[in-house]
Amino acid sequence: MKKEEASRINCSMLLQHINQAVCFVGRVSKVHPSGKTFTAVDGEGKTVTVELNCCLEEELSGVVEVIGLVSNKGVLMAATYNLLREDRGTPFDLELYNEALKVIHDFPQHYPFEAAVSG
Amino acid sequence: MSIPLTQGAIEALYKGLPIKNPLLQLLNIRQMTSNSGLPRFRLMMSDGQHALSSFLLTTQLNHLPEQKLLVQHCICMLKKVVTSTLADGRTAVTVMDMEVVQSPEETGGRIGNPTPYNKDGQMSSPAKKSSATLEPDSSSATAPGPSHRSTSFSRSNAAQSSPTNSPMKVSPMKDTISPMKVSPKKEANSPMKFSPAKDTNSPMKASSSSPMKVFPISTLNPYQSKWTIRARVTNKSNVRQWSNSRGEGKLFSFEVVDESGEIKITAFNNEVDKFFSLLEQGKVYYISKATLKVANKQYSTLKNDYEMTLHAHSSIVPCEDNQSIPTMNCNFVQIEELENRDKDAVIDVIGICKKAEDVSRITTRNSREVSKRALHLIDSSGKEVTATLWGEEAEKFDGSGQPVVAIKGARLSDFGGRSLSALFSSTIMVNPDIPEAFRLRAWYDREGYAVNSQSLTERKSTNSGSRMNWKTLSDVKNENMGHEEKAEYFSCLATVVYMRKENCLYQACPSADCNKKVLIQHNGLYRCEKCNREFSEFKYRFLLSANLADFGDNQWVTCFQETAEVLLGHSAQTLGQLRETDEAAFDEVFQKANFRTHIFKNRVKLETYNDESRVKVTVMEVLPVDHREYSRRLLSNIRRLAF
Numbered sequence: 044m045k046k047e048e049a050s051r052i053n054c055s056m057l058l059q060h061i062n063q064a065v066c067f068v069g070r071v072s073k074v075h076p077s078g079k080t081f082t083a084v085d086g087e088g089k090t091v092t093v094e095l096n097c098c099l100e101e102e103l104s105g106v107v108e109v110i111g112l113v114s115n116k117g118v119l120m121a122a123t124y125n126l127l128r129e130d131r132g133t134p135f136d137l138e139l140y141n142e143a144l145k146v147i148h149d150f151p152q153h154y155p156f157e158a159a160v161s162g
Numbered sequence: 163m164s165i166p167l168t169q170g171a172i173e174a175l176y177k178g179l180p181i182k183n184p185l186l187q188l189l190n191i192r193q194m195t196s197n198s199g200l201p202r203f204r205l206m207m208s209d210g211q212h213a214l215s216s217f218l219l220t221t222q223l224n225h226l227p228e229q230k231l232l233v234q235h236c237i238c239m240l241k242k243v244v245t246s247t248l249a250d251g252r253t254a255v256t257v258m259d260m261e262v263v264q265s266p267e268e269t270g271g272r273i274g275n276p277t278p279y280n281k282d283g284q285m286s287s288p289a290k291k292s293s294a295t296l297e298p299d300s301s302s303a304t305a306p307g308p309s310h311r312s313t314s315f316s317r318s319n320a321a322q323s324s325p326t327n328s329p330m331k332v333s334p335m336k337d338t339i340s341p342m343k344v345s346p347k348k349e350a351n352s353p354m355k356f357s358p359a360k361d362t363n364s365p366m367k368a369s370s371s372s373p374m375k376v377f378p379i380s381t382l383n384p385y386q387s388k389w390t391i392r393a394r395v396t397n398k399s400n401v402r403q404w405s406n407s408r409g410e411g412k413l414f415s416f417e418v419v420d421e422s423g424e425i426k427i428t429a430f431n432n433e434v435d436k437f438f439s440l441l442e443q444g445k446v447y448y449i450s451k452a453t454l455k456v457a458n459k460q461y462s463t464l465k466n467d468y469e470m471t472l473h474a475h476s477s478i479v480p481c482e483d484n485q486s487i488p489t490m491n492c493n494f495v496q497i498e499e500l501e502n503r504d505k506d507a508v509i510d511v512i513g514i515c516k517k518a519e520d521v522s523r524i525t526t527r528n529s530r531e532v533s534k535r536a537l538h539l540i541d542s543s544g545k546e547v548t549a550t551l552w553g554e555e556a557e558k559f560d561g562s563g564q565p566v567v568a569i570k571g572a573r574l575s576d577f578g579g580r581s582l583s584a585l586f587s588s589t590i591m592v593n594p595d596i597p598e599a600f601r602l603r604a605w606y607d608r609e610g611y612a613v614n615s616q617s618l619t620e621r622k623s624t625n626s627g628s629r630m631n632w633k634t635l636s637d638v639k640n641e642n643m644g645h646e647e648k649a650e651y652f653s654c655l656a657t658v659v660y661m662r663k664e665n666c667l668y669q670a671c672p673s674a675d676c677n678k679k680v681l682i683q684h685n686g687l688y689r690c691e692k693c694n695r696e697f698s699e700f701k702y703r704f705l706l707s708a709n710l711a712d713f714g715d716n717q718w719v720t721c722f723q724e725t726a727e728v729l730l731g732h733s734a735q736t737l738g739q740l741r742e743t744d745e746a747a748f749d750e751v752f753q754k755a756n757f758r759t760h761i762f763k764n765r766v767k768l769e770t771y772n773d774e775s776r777v778k779v780t781v782m783e784v785l786p787v788d789h790r791e792y793s794r795r796l797l798s799n800i801r802r803l804a805f
Binding site for chain 1: 789790800804
């Protein structure tokens with residue numbers, strides 16, 4: 044799936060995006076010993092379970108951006124992810140990100156991300 | 163041929179002696195404005211021998227003059243009159259019933275040569291009266307009020323040379339068309355206006371001994387000229403001098419309060435001398451005759467649409483009876499509530515001064531030195547806030563013993579979150595004698611001292627939060643910023659899109675504090691006109707012209723040494739050398755600096771150079787963008803716009 048089509052969401056919006064491509068940003072909370080799944084917390088403090096298609100090679104911690112599909116159980120089936128490094132630059136402000144998220148969802152007419160992608 | 167008038171009637175009427183149906187000629191009739199709204203007519207009647215202007219027409223008979231039945235020189239029969247004596251001894255004759263018996267055409271002008279009737283050759287003082295007020299046509303009898311000018315009735319005598327002259331026109335002393343004010347005590351009767359020759363409605367002032375009708379401050383407006391207020395001075399400023407392009411002078415202002423409200427009064431130049439020492443804070447005065455105008459909210463924070471300016475005829479008289487006047491009109495806001503108020507709001511607060519810092523001296527942007535002192539106030543909401551006092555107030559403040567401090571008219575700022583600042587017009591009261599103060603004291607002694615309060619002023623300590631006036635570049639043009647004489651300051655986020663490489667540097671005087679451009683002499687030396695010296699070297703300094711842009715607009719700005727160095731990332735000296743030695747490297751500095759985004763703190767001002775005026779923007783400071791803070795601001799702006 045194309046990254047551009049995936050809408051940015053937080054946990055409260057998961058269920059409205061079942062079977063849709065989404066982009067989720069949150070802090071890694073717990074990694075399952077199998078390395079196939081982990082939980083992440085969003086800017087509001089809510090948790091989502093992320094399932095990976097392949098095992099985790101590396102230690103996952105900090106803020107991660109996951110792109111995937113939302114299953115009908117509300118689990119994020121990840122297609123790809125990337126870690127936002129904490130050691131460089133300004134630390135990522137998850138609460139602020141959440142506020143911005145609310146704005147783009149409250150005013151979709153001003154943030155037509157899907158339309159911008161076409162062509 | 164006219165009907166003969168009743169001789170001696172004037173005297174009889176004046177003395178209150180019974181006289182049946184006297185025939186009198188109307189010499190003049192004048193309409194007066196009345197408090198009740200009904201017109202009131204004043205008549206000057208003559209019996210051929212004497213004339214008396216102290217006749218009042220009962221309002222029941224208003225139709226007579228209104229329907230032009232009662233006109234000058236007609237002859238009337240007075241069927242019922244009431245002669246009354248006013249408190250100051252003057253006599254008024256109220257005509258309760260009369261009949262016009264001959265028209266002016268038939269009478270053929272003024273009968274005889276009546277002289278104004280004087281009781282003892284002395285006219286009594288102006289007054290307020292019980293039933294009717296008379297014009298103060300006083301000569302010597304009156305005890306003058308502060309701006310009292312007397313008009314002498316006897317003078318007008320002389321003026322009666324021609325029959326067409328209406329004797330009513332008591333010509334005041336020609337040099338003074340002085341309005342005098344008489345405010346009647348009762349509403350029923352309107353004050354008689356003694357109009358000087360030309361003018362019609364000049365109010366006259368009564369003498370100081372007379373109680374006048376007092377108007378509530380809340381009723382004052384520029385369209386009403388005759389009023390007196392009785393109010394207490396709540397705040398008196400010091401005398402201030404000013405000097406600007408339009409001139410200079412001195413002024414002081416004070417605020418007064420009565421039961422109905424408050425108002426600000428300003429005195430300029432001569433009036434400063436006249437009234438400054440007379441007025442004392444806390445005392446009550448009768449004030450009348452000042453100019454009312456719409457309040458300049460920039461300088462006053464009182465709840466009144468109008469404010470007053472004293473002028474040469476203004477009157478201020480101390481008042482003894484002051485129980486009913488409140489001492490202060492305050493609307494205290496709880497400290498915890500301050501968070502919900504808007505920045506720049508003017509409010510009243512009261513709190514215990516938990517701690518007062520020492521007074522310190524700082525230098526303002528205008529290079530002025532001023533004293534300041536921060537107080538930490540706490541109230542029963544358990545919240546604390548920092549209030550800043552300035553100048554003399556800061557210096558003389560004594561915070562020992564954790565006093566109750568009340569500030570009326572402080573400005574709420576978002577400095578450090580929420581804080582208060584005393585304005586020039588604020589009133590600071592330490593341990594005031596008001597119930598709120600006692601309540602606070604009791605609360606603090608009981609429990610307040612132990613409260614671990616949270617200060618509104620420390621909480622959001624944004625380093626960039628103080629006094630930033632955020633604008634976008636299009637705002638600068640749309641809001642006509644900098645067009646006034648005063649410089650305006652603003653902050654913005656913008657990207658450098660162009661810099662003038664040529665002429666970005668100039669050769670400056672190498673002396674420590676001198677930055678003046680030096681001129682190259684023929685002898686190879688550099689001359690500084692300011693220092694009046696010649697040097698063998700110079701120092702490079704920046705004078706960079708750049709174009710900044712944001713999403714909406716662009717703006718040419720000037721950057722001096724410090725700000726240019728931040729933008730370019732190199733010192734002026736380095737760049738000067740590069741320019742001479744390695745042009746490619748010199749260009750690259752500009753390439754790298756281009757299209758970088760920064761926070762700019764700017765000054766915009768109207769500058770005049772050789773008859774041409776232009777709005778110029780100068781960069782005062784360049785700061786890196788704090789994206790989180792910027793995002794927070796954008797989010798808050800978005801949310802605010804959404805409502």
